[in-house]
Amino acid sequence: MHDYDEQYSLGRHFHTALAAADWDALRALVHDDATWVLPGDNTISGTAEGGDAVIDRAKKIAGYGLTFELQHILVSRENMALSLHNTARRGDTVLDEYLATVCFLRDGKVARIETYLSDVQAMNAFFV
Secondary structure, X not given: OXXXXXXXXXXXXXXXXXXXXXXXXXXXXEEEEEEEEEOOOOOXXXXXXXXXXXXXXXXXXXXOOOEEEEEEEEEOOOOEEEEEEEEEEEOOEEEEEEEEEEEEEXXXXXXXXXXXXXXXXXXXXXXX
């Protein structure tokens, strides 16, 4: 029987560090060669390559004042995903989106992140 505690624990730690802007704790959870792919055509879109670039992207996103509401931690046999509801306001522009941040794991740490969004156009309008 497979034990999924490691994936759940990593998901909880990842979300806690992100929500608390604890960049050192978040950095400890990702490999040096980690990547993070985000859809869209805005200031946070594309691929961040390397653990430090992944954390820089997280800092940039958090810098827009987002609230990262954890809905669920989802696990597969080897990986995990965070189901999130992200909200923020910048002037008259409102961000209200649902997303899945899928984390592909290697040796107990995040090796690759791919984010799936409910509203790419709204994200493009918010992250300018």
